[in-house]
Amino acid sequence: MGIDSILTTCDSRGFGSVVFPVLGAGLMLSFPIAVVAKVLLEGIYTFQQQRTSSRPLTVRIVIHPDDHVSSEVFRSAQEEIHRNQDHSQESKRIVLLGKTGCGKSSLANIILGEDLFTAHHSSVSGTATCQSETRDVSDRKITLVDTPGLFDTERSEEDLKPEIMKCITECAPGIHAFLIVLKVERFSEQEQEVISRICEYFSEDILNHAVVVFTLGNELDEGMKIKEFIRENQKLRDLVNRCSGRCHVFDNKHWNNNTLQNDYRSNRFQREELLKTIDKLTVERNG
Ligand SMILES: Nc1nc2c(ncn2[C@@H]2O[C@H](COP(=O)(O)OP(=O)(O)OP(=O)(O)O)[C@@H](O)[C@H]2O)c(=O)[nH]1
Ligand SMILES: [Mg+2]
CATH class of the missing domain: 3.40.220.10 (Leucine Aminopeptidase, subunit E, domain 1)
Structure with a gap:
């Protein structure tokens, strides 16, 4: 027996x-x-x-x-x-979601510390299919799934939605966190529409497992932190509140060479902070 x-x-x-x-x-x-x-x-x-x-x-x-x-x-x-x-328990499967061109692929490269995903510099073509990569980062095994961007003018929603949803199979047996990627810029109607669409695709519950991650951090005024930027806009504030205040900021282009520890305007510092947030989220949500 x-x-x-x-x-x-x-x-x-x-x-x-x-x-x-x-x-x-x-x-x-x-x-x-x-x-x-x-x-x-x-x-x-x-x-x-x-x-x-x-x-x-x-x-x-x-x-x-x-x-x-x-x-x-x-x-x-x-x-x-x-x-x-x-x-x-240390391995984490994380999905990046957001509007086309918001910097998901660039951010994924920064988090994994290697150029594994293609960032697109032209105004039209972007990431076409889900791509998953795993690397050891700060004593954790991190799997990132990059997804095609929403509101790509070249693709219909019928074509895009099933491709984005493939991130679920890429993350089997489960997703630990979603990164909702936004730029440090005006939170316009279209950005709000991006969030609505993400909630529609994955259900509102996604926000309980999400971290809002901003790119283009260099656009923040000198000395300004991302929480102050968020505080200025009611809709943005509501979104981050619904994610229990989880938010971070990177600049995929300008904050790479800053190796000063604990410097806010450094991708290295922000990456450690983001990983700590995801660890905490995983414990709170029981993995
Ligand atoms: N200055 C600056 N440029 C950035 C930043 N992040 C991305 N970019 C630039 O923005 C453009 C688009 O970046 P991607 O990483 O391809 O954006 P994406 O969200 O993957 O785009 P899709 O695949 O179309 O959804 C590229 O030219 C990047 O170099 C950032 O933090 N700061
Ligand atoms: Mg991309």
């Missing part, structure tokens, strides 16, 4: 605890103890992750006190499973 069937049976019968003696599996049947440890512990962890009941079920693994080898093998197998779990 598999580990999962044993645990599921105990659970459905309302048992409070179950014991797995290592003696029978490892010594009597002569299975390699490292294999027994791996199969047993992975089975228990998988069951725990998929279990929906909140009733306590204690799982004990019993090893003879003189069997030091088995104790050691089980201890290191457990540590390895914890390490792998921690690592998977």
Whole structure:
């Protein structure tokens, strides 16, 4: 009987605890103890992750006190499973959304620290399909999905919407955060329409998982922070409030060479702040 069937049976019968003696599996049947440890512990962890009941079920693994080898093998197998779990918690899948030409592809390159996405300098052609790239950034595994921009005059909405929605499959098994990308410029009717369309495509709930990220930060007046810029416009203020105040600013062109730590007008500083915001958001929303 598999580990999962044993645990599921105990659970459905309302048992409070179950014991797995290592003696029978490892010594009597002569299975390699490292294999027994791996199969047993992975089975228990998988069951725990998929279990929906909140009733306590204690799982004990019993090893003879003189069997030091088995104790050691089980201890290191457990540590390895914890390490792998921690690592998977660090990986983040993030989608960039916004109007065509707002700087999504350029921003994605800044966040991942490499030129992986093509920024378009002409007024017409932009990113045509979803593109996903993964890199290690500041001790996290970051997957970014760049999407085609909204309101591209060259493409109909019928053509664009399904392509943008592909970001969901690119992010399987789930999206940790959406970056709604806007420029530091007037928040016009069209920008408001961009937000409405994003909410229409993904539902209003998207704002609970979104961070508003501004590009063209150099357009901010000297010494001005993005929150002050937002405060000046009621509609922008409402949007950021609906995202629980999550907002950051970059300048994909002018803030790259500023390596001063803690300098607001530096992409390096802003990237660290953005990653911290996404970590916090992930914890709040349970991943
Ligand atoms: N000065 C400045 N220019 C930027 C910034 N971000 C992007 N640009 C420029 O804006 C243009 C469009 O940038 P992209 O990154 O291609 O914009 P996009 O949102 O990916 O565009 P689509 O793929 O069409 O949706 C390019 O010429 C970029 O160099 C920025 O922060 N500051
Ligand atoms: Mg693009």
